[in-house]
Amino acid sequence: MGHPQYKVDKGSITFDGKDITHIPVDERAKAGLFLSFQNPEEVPGITLESFMRSSRNAVTGKPVKLFAYKKELKDKMEGLSMDTSYASRYLNVGFSGGEKKKSEILQMLMLNPKLAILDETDSGLDVDAVKVVSKGVEKYKNSDNSLLIITHNTKILEYLHVDYAHVLMDGKIVKTGDSSLIDYINKSGFQQLAV
Amino acid sequence: MEPARKKTKVKDIDRTIYDFKDKVNPSFEVKEGLTPAIVEEISQKKGDPEWMRGFRLHSLEVYNKLPLPSWGPPLDGLNIDDIVTYIRPKAKMSAKWNDVPDDIKNTFERLGIPKAERESLAGVGAQYDSEVVYHNVREEVRRQGVVYTDMESALKSDKYGPLVKKYFMKVVPPQDHKFAALHGAVWSGGSFVYVPEGVKVEIPLQSYFRLNAPGAGQFEHTLIIVSEGADLHFIEGCSAPKYNVANLHAGCVELVVGKNAHLRYSTIENWSKNMFNLNTKRAVVDEGGTIEWVSGSFGSHVSYLYPMSILKGEHSRMEFTGITFAGKGQSLDTGAKVVHMAPNTYSNINTKSISKDGGYCAYRSSVKIMPDAYGCKSSVSCESLMLDDISGSDTVPVMDIQNDDVEVGHEAKIGRISDDAVFYLMSRGISEQDAKNMIVTGFAEPVAKELPVEYAVEMNNLIKLEMEGAIG
Numbered sequence: 001m002g003h004p005q006y007k008v009d010k011g012s013i014t015f016d017g018k019d020i021t022h023i024p025v026d027e028r029a030k031a032g033l034f035l036s037f038q039n040p041e042e043v044p045g046i047t048l049e050s051f052m053r054s055s056r057n058a059v060t061g062k063p064v065k066l067f068a069y070k071k072e073l074k075d076k077m078e079g080l081s082m083d084t085s086y087a088s089r090y091l092n093v094g095f096s097g098g099e100k101k102k103s104e105i106l107q108m109l110m111l112n113p114k115l116a117i118l119d120e121t122d123s124g125l126d127v128d129a130v131k132v133v134s135k136g137v138e139k140y141k142n143s144d145n146s147l148l149i150i151t152h153n154t155k156i157l158e159y160l161h162v163d164y165a166h167v168l169m170d171g172k173i174v175k176t177g178d179s180s181l182i183d184y185i186n187k188s189g190f191q192q193l194a195v
Numbered sequence: 196m197e198p199a200r201k202k203t204k205v206k207d208i209d210r211t212i213y214d215f216k217d218k219v220n221p222s223f224e225v226k227e228g229l230t231p232a233i234v235e236e237i238s239q240k241k242g243d244p245e246w247m248r249g250f251r252l253h254s255l256e257v258y259n260k261l262p263l264p265s266w267g268p269p270l271d272g273l274n275i276d277d278i279v280t281y282i283r284p285k286a287k288m289s290a291k292w293n294d295v296p297d298d299i300k301n302t303f304e305r306l307g308i309p310k311a312e313r314e315s316l317a318g319v320g321a322q323y324d325s326e327v328v329y330h331n332v333r334e335e336v337r338r339q340g341v342v343y344t345d346m347e348s349a350l351k352s353d354k355y356g357p358l359v360k361k362y363f364m365k366v367v368p369p370q371d372h373k374f375a376a377l378h379g380a381v382w383s384g385g386s387f388v389y390v391p392e393g394v395k396v397e398i399p400l401q402s403y404f405r406l407n408a409p410g411a412g413q414f415e416h417t418l419i420i421v422s423e424g425a426d427l428h429f430i431e432g433c434s435a436p437k438y439n440v441a442n443l444h445a446g447c448v449e450l451v452v453g454k455n456a457h458l459r460y461s462t463i464e465n466w467s468k469n470m471f472n473l474n475t476k477r478a479v480v481d482e483g484g485t486i487e488w489v490s491g492s493f494g495s496h497v498s499y500l501y502p503m504s505i506l507k508g509e510h511s512r513m514e515f516t517g518i519t520f521a522g523k524g525q526s527l528d529t530g531a532k533v534v535h536m537a538p539n540t541y542s543n544i545n546t547k548s549i550s551k552d553g554g555y556c557a558y559r560s561s562v563k564i565m566p567d568a569y570g571c572k573s574s575v576s577c578e579s580l581m582l583d584d585i586s587g588s589d590t591v592p593v594m595d596i597q598n599d600d601v602e603v604g605h606e607a608k609i610g611r612i613s614d615d616a617v618f619y620l621m622s623r624g625i626s627e628q629d630a631k632n633m634i635v636t637g638f639a640e641p642v643a644k645e646l647p648v649e650y651a652v653e654m655n656n657l658i659k660l661e662m663e664g665a666i667g
Contacts, residue, residue, distance in 0.1 A: 001622050004614055026630075027622035041619040043635020049625075052635070059624035090637070107578075107623065 001035040001117070002028055016114065025078040030059050032114030036104035036121055042092040048103065049087040052110050059111055076109045078137070081132050097124035105136050115138065117148040122156040154182055159160060167193055211291040231255060234380050241347060241383070245582065247358060248364065254369040254379025257394040261373040267553070268497045268526035273443060273471045325501075336396060342389040343400055344414050347388035348596040362418060366449035366477045366505075378414055381446065385415035390425040392453075399428040399461075399647060422483075423465045428459040442497070443471050450478035452486050459487040461646055463654055465494035468524060472498040482508030489645040490517035491654055493661065494528050501559060503532035506540040506568075512543040516545065518642040521554030521586070522661055530559035530591075535601075539570040547638060548579045552664060561593045562603060569600040579609040580638055603625035632662050657658075 002025040012021045020028055043051070052073065053064050076085045080102050092100050101121055108116050110194075118137070122130050138159050141147060149156065162179040167190065175181065175193050234255050238248040263270065336343055341353060349355045350363075369379035386402050402417070422429050431448070444466055452458045458478070466472050472495035478486040488502050504513040515532050521527040533542040548556040558577050579588040590607045612634050620630035636643075636655050643651040 001618075003618055006255055025329075025618060026624050026626050029624035030620055037619065041613070041616045043620070043634065043637055045640030046633055051620075051633075054629075055623035055625060058626070058629070090640075111623070154495070 001025060001033060002016050007036045015124045018130050021146070029113075030061075034113035034116045035106055036101075036108055036113055036116065036118045037121040038098045038123065040104055041088075042094075044090050044093050046091050047088050047092050052107060055107070056110060058148075073106075076106055076136075080106055080109075080136050081129075082106065098126065098129045101133065102129070103126055105133050109136060109140055111181065112140070113145065115148065117150070118156075120152070121149070122151055122153050127155075130155050130158075154186060157182060169193065200469075206355045210503045220615045228260070229255065229380070230378075234431050234448060237381060237383070242351065244351065244356065246450045247350060247363075250364070251380045254376050256362075257369045258376035258380055261370075263373060264499070267528045268557075270497065273497075278621055283479075298339075306484070313366045324657065328595075335398065336400065339394050339396065340391045341394060341396055342387065344380075346385040346387050346418065349418075355387065356391065358420065359387065359418065359422035361449055362420065362449060363416075364447070364449070366451065366479050367475050369627075371475065375447065375475050377445045378445045378475070379415070381412045382416045385417045385446070385598075386429075386431075387417075387602060388419040388427070388429060389475050390419075390427050390456075392422040395423040395426040396423075396428070398561075399632060400429050402429070402431045407530070413444050413446070415446045417446070419449070419458065419460070420449075420451045420527070421453055421458045421484075422501040422554055423453040424455050425453065426462070430647070431460070431462045442560055444474060446474045447474040448474070450476075450486060451482040452478060452480040452511075454481045455483040456481070457485045457487075461489040461650070463491040463650060464498075464500075465491075465657065468494060468496055470495040470627075476500070476502040478502075478504045478513075480504060480508060480513065481507050482513040484508060485512040485514070487645075488513075488515040488517065488531070489642060490515070490518070490529075491646075492519040492527055493657055494525075495527070496525060497582065498525075498527040498529060500529045501532050501561075503534070504542065505536060506542065507536050510539050511537065512540065514643050515542075515544045515546070516642050517546045518639050519548040519556050519558070520639075520658065520661055521548070521550045521556045522664065523554060525554045526557075527555070528557040528559065530557075530561075533563070533573065534560040534566040535562075535568040535571045535573065538568050540568060541571065541572045544573075544575040544579050545641060547642065548577070549582065549635060549638065550579070550586060550588050551582040551661070553585045553587075555587040555589075557589045557591065559591045559593070560605075561595070563603055564598050564601055564603070566597040569598050571598070571601040572603075573601070574604045574607070577656045579607075580635065581609070581611055582635075610638075628663070632659050 002023075008021055012019055013031065014020070015028075018031065020033075049070070050070060052135060053069060055154065056069070057064050073087060074084050077087065082102050086095070086103070089095075092103055095103060101124060104121065115135070121133060125133060134156050137147065137156075141160065147160070150158070162182065163177060165177055165181040166173050166186070169173040169180070170191070177184075231252055234251050235248070236252050241628065243251070254509070290652045342349070346359075350359050364379055367375055369376040388400060390396060417431065419427070419429055421541050428567055448460075450458055450460060453619055460478070464472065473574060480486050486504050486505075490502060492498060492500060502515065504515075516529065517529065519527050519529045529548075531544045531546065533544070542562065544560055546558060548558055550556045556579065558579070560575050560577070563577060564571055564573070575592060577590050577591065577592070581588055588609060590609075592605050592607070594605065596602060596603055612631060617627065617630045620633060621627060625633065636658055636661065639658055
């Protein structure tokens with residue numbers, strides 16, 4: 001996603017046929033990239049609702065119709081079993097771990113990106129929350145978009161159709177397979193993949 | 196012959212009135228000093244009552260005896276010459292719209308200030324529109340028995356003159372400091388508000404609708420009296436830069452809050468960047484009364500500003516919410532003071548400061564609890580945001596606690612805009628500049644939400660412009 005602390009010294013990133021290796025973070029978002037953070041930032045003074053509206057306006061380049069937007073936000077929050085009063089709370093401030101994750105998925109649903117990267121979304125979520133979030137992700141998924149899910153725990157994958165699975169160890173991809181690789185790991189663990 | 200020649204420099208000052216035996220600060224050596232003759236002239240032109248004339252002359256004496264402050268941002272560039280020239284009633288403030296710097300005009304444009312108000316704010320003339328609005332506001336509150344008029348009229352009125360005399364510069368006496376004394380000698384203009392017992396004023400009264408004489412505003416005196424059980428929200432100033440050719444603002448605000456009364460006093464000060472803003476604001480609160488300060492300090496080259504509250508009556512309360520934004524070339528020294536004189540009083544000071552492009556913010560607070568003031572609670576919190584490596588921020592809290600049975604707390608935080616926060620916002624499509632604006636606006640939120648919507652919007656626009664470095 002282009003975090004300033006990381007520098008690319010070799011290789012490149014191609015997205016939708018375009019080389020995005022050096023383009024700024026906000027332009028990657030506009031190109032259709034989305035990252036659901038493992039530890040989302042708290043941003044005081046900006047409400048979830050007004051932030052999302054600015055974000056949608058920035059990504060689509062179009063003004064946001066207030067009423068329709070508010071209704072959509074409310075519906076999606078209810079779909080994620082999120083207390084709708086959180087829309088007027090400051091972005092992530094004082095949210096529990098689970099609520100922060102839901103806030104991330106909510107943003108994904110509102111922005112409808114081409115590629116959503118979910119970084120350990122299930123960590124910190126209880127069983128019910130994982131189910132709710134999975135359903136939300138499932139609703140988002142269609143034939144026009146893609147998901148890149150980073151996880152240690154496969155519970156979140158239960159409701160999703162996985163095309164590819166990659167195992168990353170010490171900065172290297174050590175194994176690639178289809179969804180059967182997940183069952184394999186669940187049975188036999190990661191260790192024997194380390195070469 | 197030689198010694199006499201050496202004395203020639205000092206000869207210009209009218210020595211029969213005062214004797215400068217001690218070291219004179221060179222910036223105050225003037226070609227024509229501030230003399231009693233000038234003060235007399237001012238008083239006479241204004242048609243002051245006798246007591247005010249005497250008061251002015253006495254203040255001048257005090258002014259000449261008091262030294263300049265030995266602390267705080269330097270006052271180089273403060274030229275009393277110009278000030279003297281402009282307060283002489285004969286001299287006309289001949290500033291014309293064409294003389295107003297372009298960047299000021301551009302700011303008006305960008306802040307969306309209506310044309311009619313721009314000229315008034317630039318001190319170049321009275322506006323018909325402003326007069327009409329002012330008049331209408333007055334009619335509304337007059338029905339409630341509220342008096343809202345300019346200081347000079349109040350001073351001379353048969354009905355309110357005695358009230359003015361009773362309170363004028365009792366809350367802030369001329370002896371307080373050099374610029375209070377200067378103010379006492381040459382004050383001009385300002386608001387007088389009197390709210391009778393039990394009256395709740397529904398709409399906030401706003402000062403910038405008042406008709407200003409050209410060039411006024413430098414030595415404005417505001418006196419607000421809220422009687423027992425009454426309620427008022429008064430808004431002073433606005434976000435547009437107030438341009439003034441004479442670059443000193445030594446105003447004075449005195450607030451008298453009666454028993455169980457409530458006063459909210461909001462200001463956004465944005466003096467143009469050539470100004471020395473040496474303002475004194477003070478409130479005295481009676482039993483069960485509450486004073487709320489909401490203060491936004493932008494603009495001006497140097498500021499010394501520490502609104503002070505004296506909690507005189509038992510169970511009286513003070514809330515202070517403030518933000519200070521210092522950009523390039525600015526040294527803003529601000530804070531708040533409170534004195535707990537009576538038991539069971541409460542104060543809360545919550546300030547934020549932002550510095551950028553080499554700007555410097557100093558925050559000074561003083562909490563004083565007197566020996567008889569048991570059962571008090573006071574908390575002070577100060578948060579500073581520095582937007583780059585070259586800006587500065589200092590915090591100097593002072594607490595003088597003379598009673599054991601109290602709860603006093605202080606917290607201070609200083610920081611930079613977190614890269615992670617910027618990254619997070621940018622990952623949602625927001626540009627880097629917008630992300631920083633959002634974070635800074637979010638930082639100022641506690642102040643913005645205390646202001647009426649139009650002011651909050653203007654303040655946020657102002658922050659945005661400051662962030663872009665667009666304001667001269």
